[in-house]
Amino acid sequence: MRLITQLLMRACLVLLAPALSFAQGGIDTLNAKILQSPAMQADFTYLRKALEETHPGLYRYVPKADMTRKMDSLYARLDGPLPYWSYYAMLSSLIGEIRCAHTFMVPTENTNGFLNQARVFPFTIWFVNADQACVVLNRSGDTTLRPGYELLSINGESMQSIKERLWLHAWADGHIESARRYRMSNDMFMLLYYMIIGRPEKFVVEALDAGGKPVRVEVPALVYANTGKLLMKNPVNQQLLKAELPAxxxxxxxxxxxxxxxxxxxxxxxxxxxxxxxxxxxxxxxxxxxxxxxxxxxxxxxxxxxxxxxxxxxxxxxxxxxxxxxxxxxxxxxxxxxxxxxxxxxxxxxxxxxxxxxxxxxxxxxxxxxxxxxxxxxxxxxxxxxxxxxxxxxxxxxxxxxxxxxxxxxxxxxxxxxxxxxxxxxxxxxxxxxxxxxxxxxxxxxxxxxxxxxxxxxxxxxxxxxxxxxxxxxxxxxxxxxxxxxxxxxxxxxxxxxxxxxxxxxx
Incomplete structure (x- = not known):
């Protein structure tokens, strides 16, 4: 089925563009950035006014009174300095609440450099159902985790917990769960994890192999652009790629x-x-x-x-x-x-x-x-x-x-x-x-x-x-x-x- 190509080629930049930009050498300078209260409040007010004046579906799935309370509550939390990514996650939760597939946000408008600098979780995953996530493609240099292995946890946090934290950030129309599952099941998972949950240097992954036997592996976070090359070279992916890529x-x-x-x-x-x-x-x-x-x-x-x-x-x-x-x-x-x-x-x-x-x-x-x-x-x-x-x-x-x-x-x-x-x-x-x-x-x-x-x-x-x-x-x-x-x-x-x-x- 064509999902392999979707997972390989319909990467999030198609959905997100314009996407992200980071400093040279794979270092995310936003990690160390602290935003001050006046700046965050000014940006929030600016965004809120834009949404209220121009968005035709702002109150379609969330009543105006509830959306107003949500915005007021978020603004009230901007009373002191915050790390950049904490502020980003707050705004992302607001955008997700609108429940519109064409309303999204990314850290910066400049797309240059992102694929060469963001260090991500090096696996393409698939949510087989609401409670089960599996490896589809191994984008690392390690061969321990093979396509089809069920993921149990990443850095000690269960996949169910991770999914619940990221679900609303994977924007989609209304209450369409199939669309959110797809958003979470391609490169978007790598980026959502990176932007919302964390940017660790390594990932400790616990999984179950095809026979149900527990597997544990530690892999480094890898530059996104490099994971594509590793994916094509990794022998554990070859059977799947040969079967589906030509068509x-x-x-x-x-x-x-x-x-x-x-x-x-x-x-x-x-x-x-x-x-x-x-x-x-x-x-x-x-x-x-x-x-x-x-x-x-x-x-x-x-x-x-x-x-x-x-x-x-x-x-x-x-x-x-x-x-x-x-x-x-x-x-x-x-x-x-x-x-x-x-x-x-x-x-x-x-x-x-x-x-x-x-x-x-x-x-x-x-x-x-x-x-x-x-x-x-x-x-x-x-x-x-x-x-x-x-x-x-x-x-x-x-x-x-x-x-x-x-x-x-x-x-x-x-x-x-x-x-x-x-x-x-x-x-x-x-x-x-x-x-x-x-x-x-x-x-x-x-x-x-x-x-x-x-x-x-x-x-x-x-x-x-x-x-x-x-x-x-x-x-x-x-x-x-x-x-x-x-x-x-x-x-x-x-x-x-x-x-x-x-x-x-x-x-």
Missing amino acids: EKKRGRQPWQLEILKDVPAAKLTITSFGGKSGPDFKKRFGRFLEKSFRELKEKNVSNLIIDLLSNGGGYDAGGVVLFSYLIRKPTRYYGRQHTVTDGSSTYLRFADVSAEDIANEKKGMVREEDGTYTLKRDFDQAVMPNPNGYTGKVYFLVNGLSGSTTAEFTAAAHYNKLGTFIGEETGGAYCGGNGSSFIHLTLPHSKIYVNIPLVYYQMAVEGDCAAGRGTMPDYPVTLKPSIFYDSKNPWEVVKDLIKGQAVKQD
Whole structure:
């Protein structure tokens, strides 16, 4: 399964960028930095005002009164000097409380040097379930811990305790546990441990081997960039890498693929990203790809279509809309409403990734609602028209906790309009919609901590318990995980059984 590539190549810098910067020689100068009360209070007030003025989902999952108490409580703790990382953890807990996958913070805006200087826990891990974490890839020079070994503790602290301390800091939409599990199960674990728990020189790791025998090993903290080289050289990883990397490298080179399958009467449409390297030309190139693909499906009279959206983290909004048009049979709403909480006058908009001209144009079409929000006039306000070459056969969607952002919007619309059967995990984006579009890139004046704040809320044209903050739920739940952990059928086997009429629905 493609998770190995996700764990190798979708490292946190894709999610975090802009990320971190440290001094030369692998020394984190922030370790020795002490922040004074006035500076911390000024930064906190600056951040709080930015969130209150511009974040469209600040109170979506936490009532305003509770969020206000949280902020007041944190501010009250800034009455004396604090180590930099203690202050960082406090702010990170606030960002996590917002429960938004597009709202995050990292220590500095400058990305240069981080991978060559941060010394981290040298193992990629996987949370097999809420209570069990295992080694997937050994990124050290030691061969004691092999893929599949269950981790019990790090430096004397149980994995359950570590998970509980880090869980909220691994930002995700609403209450989607699958998304947080993925955030914790790749390079994010290394960085979250580094930023929130500690930066030790060595790690004493206790684990259980494949036979349940206790194993104990001591390994040094390693420069993040070097762990990639060690991972490829370490002999304990070779079996897994040889089994999975070739196909995954091919997928990386071809983010959009249509394949007519031979073992079942079906075609597989794989979309690993609604963006990728196509940049501004995405809509045109993706449109041509879909036009060609759906024409082929019609010409070959393909009766079953598997749309693989596993680990598709999103991209351009238009991608989901265009794909949707090939699956509907009548004009259908996709978005319900898009809104912001600022009328365009906030001074923080000078840090946004939109021009003053674009902001002025948006302002012209804004409609102020009774709740104080501002509805935006967008191209997607009207119903989506069905494509004349649309598909009329059976559709199966493969999804997981990394199917987020644009992908989560598409899956919500497809699920609500009953366009097919969903196999896999709860998606990584909220069913009713999420925050995104344009962003404020904020650097706090004194600590230089960087914060990313979305400006627009995308409300999908669906009905459901939006306050629950859950993603699109699969019809056939199957947990996606590295192949070494499978003790039951994987999503591909389940969807093929469905096509053959052999699948049994699981609870």
